[in-house]
Amino acid sequence: MSSAKTSDEAAPGEVKAKTRRKPRRRRRAVDRPDPNAESALQRRLGYEFRDRALLHEALTHRSLTNENPRLAPRDNERLEFLGDAIIGYVAAALLFERFPDADEGELTQRRADLVCERSLAILAREIGLGDALRLGKGEIRTGGRENPRLLASALEAVIGAIRLDGGSGIAFEIAQDLFEPHLLDFSPGAFDYKSRLQYRAQAELGETPYYALVDSSGPEHNRVFEVSVFIGDRAVAKGEGRNKLRAEQCAAKNALEIFGDLSVKEEHGP
Numbered sequence: 060m061s062s063a064k065t066s067d068e069a070a071p072g073e074v075k076a077k078t079r080r081k082p083r084r085r086r087r088a089v090d091r092p093d094p095n096a097e098s099a100l101q102r103r104l105g106y107e108f109r110d111r112a113l114l115h116e117a118l119t120h121r122s123l124t125n126e127n128p129r130l131a132p133r134d135n136e137r138l139e140f141l142g143d144a145i146i147g148y149v150a151a152a153l154l155f156e157r158f159p160d161a162d163e164g165e166l167t168q169r170r171a172d173l174v175c176e177r178s179l180a181i182l183a184r185e186i187g188l189g190d191a192l193r194l195g196k197g198e199i200r201t202g203g204r205e206n207p208r209l210l211a212s213a214l215e216a217v218i219g220a221i222r223l224d225g226g227s228g229i230a231f232e233i234a235q236d237l238f239e240p241h242l243l244d245f246s247p248g249a250f251d252y253k254s255r256l257q258y259r260a261q262a263e264l265g266e267t268p269y270y271a272l273v274d275s276s277g278p279e280h281n282r283v284f285e286v287s288v289f290i291g292d293r294a295v296a297k298g299e300g301r302n303k304l305r306a307e308q309c310a311a312k313n314a315l316e317i318f319g320d321l322s323v324k325e326e327h328g329p
Contacts, residue, residue, distance in 0.1 A: 096191035103186040104217070104233055108224050113138075115193065117220035120209060122195030131193060135216035136281050142219030145227075149234040150174050157242050169245075171304055173238060178245045179211035182237050188213055252311035256288070259318055266290045268314070270307045273297065286310045 097114060101107050108114045121134035150173045154166050161169070172178065183189065189204035192213055203209050222230035253268075260266050274285040286306040287294045296317065298309025 096187065099187055100191045100217075104221075105236070106221055106225065106229065106233055108220070110224050113220040113224050114217070117216040118188075118191050118213060119193040120195065120198055120203065120213070122198040122203070123193050124195075126195040126197075135213060136278070138216035138219035138223075139212050139281065140219070141222060142215035142217065145218050145222055145230055146174055146179075146215060146234055146238075149231055150238060153235060153239060153242060173242070173245045175245075175305055175308065176207055176211045176300060178241070179214050180207035182241070183210035183214040186237075188217070252308050252315055256311040256314050256318070259315070260290050264290060268295075268311070270310065272303065272306075288314050290314075 097111075097118070101114075115131075116133050117135050117138050119131045119134050121136065123131040124134040147170070150170045151166070154161070154169050154173070158166065158169065189210055192204055192209065194203045194209075198206070198209070218230055218234050221233055256268050260268050268288050268290050270286050270288050272284060273287050275282050276285075277283045281301070283299055283301060284303050284306040285297060285299050286303065286309075287297050288307070288310040289295065296310050296313035298306050298311070298313055300306035300309050
């Protein structure tokens with residue numbers, strides 16, 4: 060007596076259909092900070108945080124707080140405000156001692172060069188700060204770990220966090236150790252794009268550039284200014300910064316990048 064055919068058995072002449080498994084969805088790789096980056100950062104700073112929560116806050120950009128407030132309830136903007144004040148004081152004190160014959164105007168310019176966004180970003184890269192940043196997905200996709208503004212802000216926030224974790228003395232000492240080797244590297248003219256633009260505009264076009272504030276946004280302690288630079292009656296470029304001087308320098312830098320095209324157009328017409 061033949062046994063009944065089960066549902067899994069193929070009838071004569073039939074080919075058994077293969078059961079297709081649904082392909083597994085690959086988990087999207089997420090660009091996370093290097094797990095060792097925080098430890099490496101502390102080694103380079105020569106300081107180990109007693110309260111790691113302060114370090115985490117200093118490294119947290121608001122993009123992550125906006126995307127995941129449970130993971131990152133506080134961003135680093137308040138610490139940035141505190142660190143900015145400490146860095147400004149340390150820079151002023153270092154320059155006052157290093158250049159005893161400099162007048163107020165020169166010291167002011169040197170301090171602006173020393174604490175400008177680009178200088179701070181360079182220092183942040185030296186200590187590997189970008190690898191430790193806590194960013195939202197949008198900032199990660201757009202290269203936030205190398206963004207000069209984010210790096211500069213995070214460096215200020217880290218100094219502010221050290222002040223709260225270890226006191227004023229250690230915060231001043233670490234800031235001094237960071238900046239002192241660069242007192243001459245970040246000298247006036249190194250990043251003085253305004254002077255370079257003025258020289259070229261006057262020499263080649265017979266015009267003196269001038270700057271106009273276009274917009275300002277953000278909270279009072281973390282304003283972002285947008286400035287346009289004009290040559291003659293023409294708006295040539297825009298720039299942003301956390302104060303008007305930085306915004307003007309950024310606008311001048313952007314203008315210099317297109318200045319060659321500008322001079323050709325002025326000489327030969329459209």
